[in-house]
Amino acid sequence: MRIGFVCYPTFGGSGVVATELGKALADKGHELHFITYSTPARMGSLKSNLFYHEVRVTDYPLFDFQPYESVLTSKMVEIAINYRLDILHVHYAIPHASAAIMARSILATKGIYLPIVTTLHGTDITLLGKDPAFEPVICYAINESDAVTTVSKSLKQDTYNHFGTDKEIGVIPNFICPSQYNQNPDEQFRTSIAPNGEPILTHISNFRPVKRIQDVLQVFARVRKTMPSKLLLVGDGPERSSMEHLVKSLGLLDDVTFIGKIKNPIEPLRVSDLFLLTSETESFGLAALEAMASGVPVIASNRGGIPEVIQHGQNGFLHEVGDVNGMAASAISLLENTEMLGQFRIQAKLRSLDFNIDHILPQYEAVYHQLVPHA
Ligand code: GMT
Numbered sequence: 001m002r003i004g005f006v007c008y009p010t011f012g013g014s015g016v017v018a019t020e021l022g023k024a025l026a027d028k029g030h031e032l033h034f035i036t037y038s039t040p041a042r043m044g045s046l047k048s049n050l051f052y053h054e055v056r057v058t059d060y061p062l063f064d065f066q067p068y069e070s071v072l073t074s075k076m077v078e079i080a081i082n083y084r085l086d087i088l089h090v091h092y093a094i095p096h097a098s099a100a101i102m103a104r105s106i107l108a109t110k111g112i113y114l115p116i117v118t119t120l121h122g123t124d125i126t127l128l129g130k131d132p133a134f135e136p137v138i139c140y141a142i143n144e145s146d147a148v149t150t151v152s153k154s155l156k157q158d159t160y161n162h163f164g165t166d167k168e169i170g171v172i173p174n175f176i177c178p179s180q181y182n183q184n185p186d187e188q189f190r191t192s193i194a195p196n197g198e199p200i201l202t203h204i205s206n207f208r209p210v211k212r213i214q215d216v217l218q219v220f221a222r223v224r225k226t227m228p229s230k231l232l233l234v235g236d237g238p239e240r241s242s243m244e245h246l247v248k249s250l251g252l253l254d255d256v257t258f259i260g261k262i263k264n265p266i267e268p269l270r271v272s273d274l275f276l277l278t279s280e281t282e283s284f285g286l287a288a289l290e291a292m293a294s295g296v297p298v299i300a301s302n303r304g305g306i307p308e309v310i311q312h313g314q315n316g317f318l319h320e321v322g323d324v325n326g327m328a329a330s331a332i333s334l335l336e337n338t339e340m341l342g343q344f345r346i347q348a349k350l351r352s353l354d355f356n357i358d359h360i361l362p363q364y365e366a367v368y369h370q371l372v373p374h375a
Contacts, residue, residue: 001368001375002031004079006072006100007091009040011235011261012206013286014121016042017151017174018091024177024361026050033079035072041263053079069095076103080114086375087368089117093124094134097141115146115371117364119172122155122283126304127210129162139163147367152305155283170367173308174284175360176293176352180266190271193257198228199335202272202296204265204287205279207237212301214246215278215324219299221250222328227335231256234268269294273341274331280321282306292316293352297334297344299327309355315348 003025007018019040026032026049033051034040043052055075057066072095076088080103088103090096097118107114118141128134142148142165149170150156156169194200201220205211213233220231233243233256240258247256259268265287269275275291277300282288284305288298292309298316300306301323310316317330334341368375 001086001372002033002083003368004033004035004076004083004085004088005091006035006076006088006096007040009034009036009038009043010206011041011263013174013284014091014119015040016286017121018089018119019043020175020177020357021361021364023050024357025364028361028365031083033083033085035075035079037068051083069099072096073099073102073106076100077106080107080112081110085114086372087115087117089119089364089368091119092121093118093138093141094128097145098137101141101144116144117147117149117367117371118142118145120148120150120155120159120169120283122151122281122304123210125150125155125159125162126281126283129159135163139165143167146371149364149367151284152308154305154308158283158304170363172360172363172367173355174286174289175355175357176289177357178293178353181293181295181349181352183266183270185270186267189267193232193271194230196228198230199273200230200232200271201274201276201331202232202234202268202291203276203278204234204268204290205237205277207235207239207243209239210280211239212278212280212321213239213243215322215327216276217243217246217250217252217256218324219276219278219327219331220256221252222324223331223335224252224255226332229255229335232268232272233258234260234262234265236261265290266294269296272296274299274334276327276331277301277306278321278324278327279303279306285309288316289352289355292348295345295349297341297348299331299334309351311347311351315344315351 008015019042100116203216275298281304301321302318312318319326
């Protein structure tokens with residue numbers, strides 16, 4: 001099948017899921033065309049059936065705001081025609097799904113049928129979806145897509161709640177590729193972070209307010225009061241400098257390391273003992289699943305799709321949003337009990353295998369085949 005993929009090329013969860021899915025589909029023999037404004041962060045090396053088409057917006061002096069959505073639409077039309085795409089799979093509602101609907105209409109005027117699969121990832125529904133500036137466009141894009149999927153049952157319910165749509169929505173969870181998690185930890189890196197063998201707690205995100213990184217720091221401050229320990233913060237975003245100030249005012253400068261954006265989050269996960277995800281909400285929590293695949297239990301908030309991934313008391317602990325005392329108590333109880341921590345590590349890895357890409361990829365293929373039975 002010839003499939004167009006539109007996604008954000010960044011390190012954000014939706015871009016990562018789209019890129020890994022696209023690569024896996026190409027490995028299975030499909031022809032994959034990524035259409036986006038820069039090379040997807042997790043793209044890796046190109047293959048003969050894996051293409052990247054750049055959407056380049058020309059900087060006309062007339063525009064205060066560059067019309068990216070129009071240029072993206074034109075690119076989708078061009079690629080669909082030139083490469084005879086069978087289907088277009090867009091990740092994130094805006095502007096990808098709305099642009100795709102426009103592209104489909106343009107193609108229809110040329111006698112070309114291009115079905116659109118839209119995968120909703122979270123903030124397109126839970127944050128932007130609530131904003132009247134976007135709501136009508138997102139709702140239209142959902143209703144007009146040929147198939148819609150969400151990455152968790154919780155996000156499906158949120159979509160119904162926010163948009164009052166009766167569109168049929170399939171749930172296809174996010175996934176991991178287990179083979180990426182088989183390497184040993186980099187002991188030199190571990191020693192550089194925790195020279196005396198202290199436990200390492202880790203958080204990875206795009207440092208947006210929804211992640212509540214202040215809670216990560218408050219949890220760590222409580223753990224640090226009880227035992228020598230280290231906190232590794234991976235990623236970057238709008239909250240980073242205020243969090244650096246908070247680290248200073250909590251007196252944690254010697255024990256917290258900000259390592260910024262990195263290409264491969266599995267490297268820090270391999271040296272971690274616990275993962276913290278204190279978000280206000282998460283449609284799924286891909287970072288938590290990646291931690292579990294690395295054998296790292298997770299302390300998290302019990303919101304959104306997180307409970308569909310982490311099993312409380314087996315491979316992690318879930319608490320109310322903002323319950324930093326509860327989260328810290330759970331973290332301390334695990335770190336103080338090496339036998340329990342070992343069990344949780346095994347259970348975390350086992351649980352992650354429920355999300356093996358080998359189970360998930362056929363679910364997407366089934367959606368494509370339903371829309372294009374003869375491709
Ligand atoms: O986590 C983010 O803020 C990035 C965002 C994105 O759209 O890239 O992530 C969302 O999609 C991920 C992949 O499906 C999910 O694992 C994340 O839970 C979701 N983030 C939120 O719902 C806040």
